[in-house]
Amino acid sequence: MDTIRLTLGEAIVRYLDNQYVTIEHNGEMIESKYVDYFYTVFGHGCVLGVGEALSQAEHSIKVMQGRNEQGMAQAAAAYGKMTNRMKIIPCISSIGPGAANMVTAAAMATVNNMPLLLFMGDTFASRQPDPVLQQIEQLHDGTVTTNDAFKAVTRYFDRITRPEQIMTALTNAMRVLTDPGHCGAVAIALSQDVQGESYDYPAEFFRKRVHFIPRQIPCDYEVRQVAEKIKESKKPLVIVGGGVRYSLAGETVKAFCEKHNIPFSETQAGKSAIESSHYLNVGGIGVTGNSSANVLAKDADLIIGIGSKFTDFTTSSKWLYADKQVVTINASAFHAGKLDSIKMVADALEGVKALEKYLDGYKTAYTTEIADAKADWDKEMDRLASCAYSEDYVPEIPNHVDDSVSGFVKATGGVITQTAALALIRKLIPDNAIAVGAAGSLPGCMQRMWTTDTRDAYNMEYGYSCMGYEIAGAFGSKLAYPDREVYAFTGDGSYNMLHSEMITALQEGKKINVLLFDNASFGCINNLQMGQGIEALCTESRYRVGDEPIRNGEFMNIDYATCAKGYGYVTYTAKTMDELEAALLDSMKQTKPTLIDIKVLPKSMTDGYGGWWNVGCSDIPRTEKGKEALKEKQEHLLEARKY
Ligand SMILES: Cc1ncc(C[n+]2csc(CCOP(=O)(O)OP(=O)(O)O)c2C)c(N)n1
Numbered sequence: 129m130d131t132i133r134l135t136l137g138e139a140i141v142r143y144l145d146n147q148y149v150t151i152e153h154n155g156e157m158i159e160s161k162y163v164d165y166f167y168t169v170f171g172h173g174c175v176l177g178v179g180e181a182l183s184q185a186e187h188s189i190k191v192m193q194g195r196n197e198q199g200m201a202q203a204a205a206a207y208g209k210m211t212n213r214m215k216i217i218p219c220i221s222s223i224g225p226g227a228a229n230m231v232t233a234a235a236m237a238t239v240n241n242m243p244l245l246l247f248m249g250d251t252f253a254s255r256q257p258d259p260v261l262q263q264i265e266q267l268h269d270g271t272v273t274t275n276d277a278f279k280a281v282t283r284y285f286d287r288i289t290r291p292e293q294i295m296t297a298l299t300n301a302m303r304v305l306t307d308p309g310h311c312g313a314v315a316i317a318l319s320q321d322v323q324g325e326s327y328d329y330p331a332e333f334f335r336k337r338v339h340f341i342p343r344q345i346p347c348d349y350e351v352r353q354v355a356e357k358i359k360e361s362k363k364p365l366v367i368v369g370g371g372v373r374y375s376l377a378g379e380t381v382k383a384f385c386e387k388h389n390i391p392f393s394e395t396q397a398g399k400s401a402i403e404s405s406h407y408l409n410v411g412g413i414g415v416t417g418n419s420s421a422n423v424l425a426k427d428a429d430l431i432i433g434i435g436s437k438f439t440d441f442t443t444s445s446k447w448l449y450a451d452k453q454v455v456t457i458n459a460s461a462f463h464a465g466k467l468d469s470i471k472m473v474a475d476a477l478e479g480v481k482a483l484e485k486y487l488d489g490y491k492t493a494y495t496t497e498i499a500d501a502k503a504d505w506d507k508e509m510d511r512l513a514s515c516a517y518s519e520d521y522v523p524e525i526p527n528h529v530d531d532s533v534s535g536f537v538k539a540t541g542g543v544i545t546q547t548a549a550l551a552l553i554r555k556l557i558p559d560n561a562i563a564v565g566a567a568g569s570l571p572g573c574m575q576r577m578w579t580t581d582t583r584d585a586y587n588m589e590y591g592y593s594c595m596g597y598e599i600a601g602a603f604g605s606k607l608a609y610p611d612r613e614v615y616a617f618t619g620d621g622s623y624n625m626l627h628s629e630m631i632t633a634l635q636e637g638k639k640i641n642v643l644l645f646d647n648a649s650f651g652c653i654n655n656l657q658m659g660q661g662i663e664a665l666c667t668e669s670r671y672r673v674g675d676e677p678i679r680n681g682e683f684m685n686i687d688y689a690t691c692a693k694g695y696g697y698v699t700y701t702a703k704t705m706d707e708l709e710a711a712l713l714d715s716m717k718q719t720k721p722t723l724i725d726i727k728v729l730p731k732s733m734t735d736g737y738g739g740w741w742n743v744g745c746s747d748i749p750r751t752e753k754g755k756e757a758l759k760e761k762q763e764h765l766l767e768a769r770k771y
């Protein structure tokens with residue numbers, strides 16, 4: 129057997145440089161080199177091991193310098209998503225805190241089925257330096273390190289204490305990363321000393337490997353079962369989930385819906401699989417959905433979930449259509465089996481294609497309902513787009529501290545409403561621009577209001593809704609699509625949580641655009657708090673008055689444009705719609721990254737359109753509003769699906 133003597137670090141780099149993936153689409157094989165970039169935050173736990181190999185060994189991988197491990201790994205996960213899982217950016221951190229910083233990102237990737245490969249420095253296998261700097265030292269178990277925290281949030285975890293173990297670990301990593309149904313984060317802990325230890329690896333291990341991403345073919349029995357339910361139904365509604373995007377099934381699902389006249393709604397992960405302007409596209413569904421999708425969902429007699437995991441919030445799955453039959457097409461038997469469905473375990477594209485055999489001349493009984501629901505929503509969109517501040521302005525969200533709006537205007541001078549800002553941004557930026565977001569009130573507004581006719585132009589991380597993904601995710605999206613404008617839609621809360629990869633974007637010469645919606649609040653959480661009758665507390669950025677709770681003071685006015693200017697971003701402050709328009713137009717002419725600090729009125733985000741979800745609340749409410757909230761919850765729970 130031919131062997132080659134390499135250190136563990138060198139073996140990892142050489143192996144990853146030789147991986148390719150391929151998927152069949154429209155009769156052609158699409159092949160992609162799997163690793164073009166490697167992302168690092170070096171520390172003593174990795175700089176001399178894998179770091180040495182990345183620096184010295186021969187390879188074709190571009191190595192990037194991360195700023196914060198969570199941001200780095202979130203950018204990498206976004207890249208995996210936006211390349212439709214055809215590429216990854218492996219990340220490496222040091223031991224201890226560096227590794228711990230990646231746990232959040234690993235969870236986020238796993239929840240969203242995004243491919244993410246993480247390497248973390250670990251304690252010495254030899255135990256000679258015991259404790260090494262940053263070692264946790266558990267008294268009850270000598271084998272536990274910080275890295276054990278990854279076990280709860282990854283689809284595969286391994287710990288390497290001998291250099292030859294990496295061969296099975298990397299084989300398993302590729303299995304998980306290319307698994308269409310259960311793709312997620314892989315974390316491989318590398319003992320600090322072992323990274324530099326060498327081994328006679330079989331040369332065969334490093335040959336070019338092309339990993340075929342299989343399309344799960346459904347079994348005929350399940351196809352017939354699902355087809356029967358569709359044929360019995362007069363008013364079905366399709367939910368397009370992220371699986372439709374990953375399997376490149378947008379065109380197929382669209383043709384299916386056209387042929388049978390079935391309206392389709394979209395989840396956050398499914399948006400931009402099919403064009404927004406399509407006459408059957410009724411838009412976002414669920415708690416963050418719009419009226420057209422939610423009205424039709426209530427009226428439907430069958431829900432057809434394609435590539436959706438039915439998260440309660442985005443699909444309102446346990447209430448909106450609690451009494452309706454659900455059929456599913458999903459590459460994962462786990463997700464397909466939810467909501468007591470009649471399930472078809474299949475790739476979205478193959479599953480939809482297979483149905484045709486049994487649907488004969490099936491057509492739904494819809495007449496004008498779809499167009500009517502869409503027309504109603506279009507009217508509402510026009511209203512939202514024209515919401516403007518005035519003396520007698522009434523905010524969209526009814527529950528607020530008396531001076532929430534006036535106090536904000538006084539402190540910042542900003543008078544822009546969030547809904548009008550979104551409509552203007554949509555009008556001005558290119559249709560193929562990629563919109564990236566994750567948390568706060570923006571995802572709800574955008575699932576309702578954001579439209580695009582360009583594939584893969586929307587990257588909303590709403591499985592984990594992790595604050596901080598917005599900017600990191602924008603950078604990852606830009607690496608995937610260097611020729612398209614990319615916009616991070618972030619609230620002030622998310623911006624403050626994490627924006628460190630702005631510097632990496634600058635360093636890499638990648639233009640991202642940060643749209644910072646500063647309402648000086650954790651706006652959506654303040655809405656939830658006050659909507660349940662709880663007095664505002666620590667959800668608005670107000671100065672503390674004496675020893676009083678953070679509730680009544682003046683609003684803080686932070687000049688984010690100046691902060692970002694210091695990094696080297698081209699920045700703008702927009703307090704009026706005219707200023708926002710001018711800033712957007714100018715930012716499109718720039719080649720450097722940009723940031724617009726948009727001062728948006730608190731409470732000016734969209735309200736609900738007929739969804740409901742169960743949030744834990746006190747069963748001994750102390751206020752009238754709290755009593756109402758509890759009563760409403762109990763009533764809804766009676767109607768809700770129990771499992
Ligand atoms: C990492 C993380 N921590 C906490 C939360 C809970 N959370 C959700 S939204 C939010 C506030 C968001 O504020 P901001 O970004 O300003 O958005 P707004 O609601 O004001 O639009 C918080 C704290 C979260 N989603 N992610």
Ligand SMILES: [Mg+2]
Binds near residue numbers: 621
């Ligand atoms: Mg905010």
